Amino acid sequence: MPGPVLEMRAIVKTFPGVKALSDVSLSVRAGEVHAICGENGAGKSTLMKVLSGVHPYGSYEGDVLFEGETCRFRDIRASERQGIVIIHQELALVPYLSVAENIFLGNEHARHGLIDWNDTLRHATALLRRVGLDEHPGTRVADIGVGKQQLVEIAKALSKSVKLLILDEPTAALNDEDSGKLLALILELKTQGVTSIIISHKLGEIARVADAVTILRDGRSVETLDVRAPETTEERIIHGMVGRDLDHRFPERTPHRPEAGAASALEIRHWTVHHPIDQQRKVVDDVSLTVRRGEIVGIAGLMGAGRTELAMSVFGRTYGRYAGGTVLKDGREIRTRTVPEAVAHGIAYVTEDRKHYGLNLIDTIGRNISLSALAKVARRGIVDEHEERRVAEGFRTSMNIKAPTVFEPVGRLSGGNQQKVVLSKWIFAGPDVLLLDEPTRGIDVGAKYEIYTVIDELAARGKAVVFISSELPELLGMCDRIYTMAAGRLTGEVPRAEATQEALMRRMTRDNPRTGDEPTTEGLRTTGDSRTTGDSRTARDEREQR
Template identity: 85%
Template sequence: MAGPVLEMRSIIKTFPGVKALSDVSLTVRTGEVHAICGENGAGKSTLMKVLSGVHPHGSYEGEILFEGELCRFKHIGASEKRGIVIIHQELALVPYLSIAENIFLGNEHAKRGVINWDRTLKHSAALLRRVGLDEHPQTRVADIGVGKQQLVEIAKALAKEVKLLILDEPTAALNDEDSSKLLDLIEELKGQGITSIIISHKLNEIARIADTVTILRDGRSVETLDVKAPETTEERIIRGMVGRDLDHRFPERSPHRAETGAPPALEIRDWTVHHPIDQQRKVVDGVSLNVRRGEIVGIAGLMGAGRTELAMSVFGRSYGRYGGGAVLKDGAEIRTRTVPEAIGHGIAYVTEDRKHYGLNLIDTINRNISLSALSKVARLGIVDTQEERTVSEGFRRSMNIKAPTVFEPVGKLSGGNQQKVVLSKWIFAGPDVLILDEPTRGIDVGAKYEIYTVIDRLAAEGRAVLFISSELPELLGMCDRIYTMAAGRLTGEVQGAEATQEVLMRHMTKDTVPQNDRNKG
């Protein structure tokens, strides 16, 4: 068995009011893929930032040994010189520079301040071949997808002669195909002698790729397991992460609790949306669906099916160009031409991109929660700060938002706690209809269960919930009915009791080309 390439001993890291890491130890063997698991807020990313010098030596207690030598990294450049490279969940690429410029940014092939572009392009091309990316080095990063951008980040790491590659949630924003390609690449790099640490909530990916997994809980290292050992099951890892057995991944609920006889809380009829740039292209094409009070209705579809485009366009026409159709609330047609109009009619939309569209990351929990309905905490146009604090404190407790106070900046929270703030914000607005777009993306199983419980409670209170998710088990576990979409059109509707992953996938991959179009040419 190979010896350790990395040892982190008794690491303690404290932020004002919060002990993020408490006596954490980690040992990684040379040439292995080592996974780190834990709930949101367990300290995974903080530990890797300590290792990579983002949190410099002197700001934490404990020791780091790399290749047998004591290391005291004062900044990220110092760790990179030793061959330790971290790829953060938020990719650090400049979109309007080329792939080649991004790969060698800060690490240029230059002499006396003059860049050797011929060498840069040739070296970039070789690195792109190594990571399996068929793009010209002069292509702008803005012109390639997220999956390819992730490969550019790995090429950038290889340019720095990486020995230990750290990947923080590398597949969180990728579809299944891109995720599989990335995992294949990590395995190839392992064959080339590169050690990897991967932080992931996706236990199936850990089972596929990792040799060893270390579990963190509440800022402490709980245990390290051999992934290939028969006793290292998903249930075993989950128990280590949450400190208890999760016998059920989803809350127990009575299906089909929707009101009968009354018109649907939300009905969408023949809804059509054109692409914002290519206005000849329909991204949503004649979609009709409905959701009743007390019902959770899912929308399943592959990438590009039009699920998010449908949700955003219904919510104040936030995406694309309106091409026709109607929105009805409790049987009466309503106008949702703007976001304030949609909110005014009791419709809320929890976006799939909480960091860009769902939250003000530099503001507090307190202010983020109240922003959707300031009139509820204001008198004569002036915000009652005491009432605002009372409301946000109530949500902090009821939603189990892990933060010392409601005046903590949202940007400092873990992904799961940020998502709880987004949900709190819209629950405070008091909607009758809640559209949830990937509400548990990038969140660990423990936090997922808490959010599922909140969603279930909202339905039990008589809210209508439209639930968009790329995770079919999630839809099967939560929804009363599930619509499927492909290429902007509805392709099926399945009752929850009859739904299986195979049935949904069959509908999601249906040929949706109209008969008239098939006959052309």
């Protein structure tokens, strides 16, 4: 068995008011895929930033050894010269430069001070072929999808003669198909001698590609496990991450039973929206649905089904071109032509992209929470900072936002804590209807449970919740009813008692949503496995019997 190519010994990293890493050790063997997992805020990304020189030598305690030599990286260029390359969760590509220009940015092929474009394009083509990307190197990065952009980042790493590739949540923003391609590439690079470290919350991915997994909790290394060993179960990894067994992945919930004759809190009738550029294409096509107070209603669909487009267009018509349809609240028609109109009518939208659309990352926790309802913390048009702080402190405590104070910039928080700030912002606005779009994306299992509990409590208080998710077990565990979408149209409505992954997938993959044909799902991959579905159904049946 090959020896360790990387050793990190007793690493300690402190930020003002927070010890992010405390005596963390990590050992990675040459040629393996090594996973690192832990809750949001456990220190995973911080540890990798220490390794890659983002946090330079001298700003932390402990030792880093690579290929047997002690490393004292002063910046990221120093680590790249040794063959250590990190790909951050937020891709570091320039959208308006070409693929080739991005691959060799800062590492240009030049002669006598001038870029040799023929040499650049030739080498870029070879690298793209190596990562399995059939794209012209002259294509702008802005014109390719996120999945392809991830492959461009890996091609960029390979151009630097990478020996150790670090990937931070590489599939967080990818669909199943692109995720599968990326994971297959990681395994292919392994056969070529490239050692990889992958940070991921997705335990299924870890089981698929990793040889070993190191668990971090609260800034400390808990243990390193052989992924192939029989005792390395999903339950053991979760226990290591959260420090306790999760007997239930979802809160205990009594199915909602609406009062007879009660009006729907939200009703959408014949809603149609065209694509913002290709205005002949319908991204939402004649969709009608209802949500009652106290009810959690899911929307399931594959990428491109129109789920996000539906939510954004209802919330102030923030996506596409409105072509028809009405919105009713408590039985009365309302106008939601702008975001202020939607908010004034008690509708809130938690976006799937919290970093770009949900938060101001350079502002504080307190200011982000108050932004949706400044009038509540203002007197005579001026924000009362003491009231703003009082409100924010209340949410920091009740939502368990892990930060030293509410004056902490949101950009410094982990993904799970950022999501709690987004939810706090909209809860503070006092909505009657919440549109939640992938509310647990990129969040670990412990933080997910906390957010599920918040959503459950909102429904118990009489809020109407629309829950959009790509994870079918999540919808099965949380929702009273689930609508399915394909090609911009609703293809079915499944009550809680009849909901299974297979039933949902049949409706999500109908070739013609207008017909009742239900093609087989053989060969399609769903989130989770049959045990997850069975356990969820059993738990639901027991709760309903009680």
